[in-house]
Amino acid sequence: MNVVLYDYWRSTASYRVRIALSLAGIAYRSVPVDLLAGAQSTPEHIARNPQGFVPVLEIDGLRLTQSLAIIEYLDETRNVGLLPEHPAERVRVRCLSQVLAADTHPICNPSVVRQAQLYVAQDARDEMRIRWMQHFIRRGLAAFEAMLDSPATGQFCHGDAPTIADLCLIPQIYNAERWGADWSDLPRIRAIAATAEEIEAFQAARPEAVKPAT
Known part of the structure; x- marks a missing residue:
């Protein structure tokens, strides 16, 4: 059965799911939904x-919606390993994820x-929009950085393999770069971002890699 992803290349939530699909090795057909043209309201x-x-x-x-629910479904059905087995570790990953997916992104x-x-x-x-984005993105990433101050943090947000938390973090870093939100003083996030950049699944999901041809 064909897998179809309706997404927008710059959508943070779509970006998370693209990473998960790539990590799971799932081939899919992308159907762009142009948010700037209002295609989401048709x-x-x-x-x-x-x-x-x-x-x-x-x-x-x-037919699935909500990026975190989609990612958990993929994890449960394809054994991707995006959530730890132990409940205490699982809740930590979910807490990290929701700092960005539930409290920053919306x-x-x-x-x-x-x-x-x-x-x-x-x-x-226009100026208000830029300041708004910078403020809330910075606030979310700073809190995330503080929460990474834990022995459970490894090469990634939790341990040495990607979890859902990393799938939320990397798209938010893209947004920080896009809007000029400073994250240069967040060393744990910077180290994790550098590690993720070396992984093909993260590279393949980047907005520039999936942007429709004009």
Whole structure:
């Protein structure tokens, strides 16, 4: 059965799932959903996901939404090893993941920022957006760095193999670079990012690697 991923090349949530698919060795067909053109709000996409978000993954006769749920499904059905076996270790990985996926990424979602921009003058909106992104991305990464101060941290966020936490971290670093949020003083994150950059699955999932041709 064909695996189909409806995504947008710059979507943080889609980026997480692309890494997971690559780590699992799952070939898939990408169907771009152009968020800038409003394709997420078309009746066709709303039928796939009533929230109008990406990604949407069609696999095993299922249609799945929500990136962390998708990643856990892939982990449980393909034995990717993205969650530790011990409950205490598993909860640590989930806590790290949600710092970025539940508390940082949503407030930087374009729909949230656009709504916030309505409360500032038109000529100040572009600057406000940049400052907003820098503030919340930096805040999330700084908290994440502090949580990495643990003997459980290894070459990756938890131990020496990628977990869901790393799949959340690397896309957020991409966002930090995109918006100019400073993370130069976060040594644990920098070390993990350097390690991940050497892994083909992370390289193949990068936005520049999947950006549709224009």
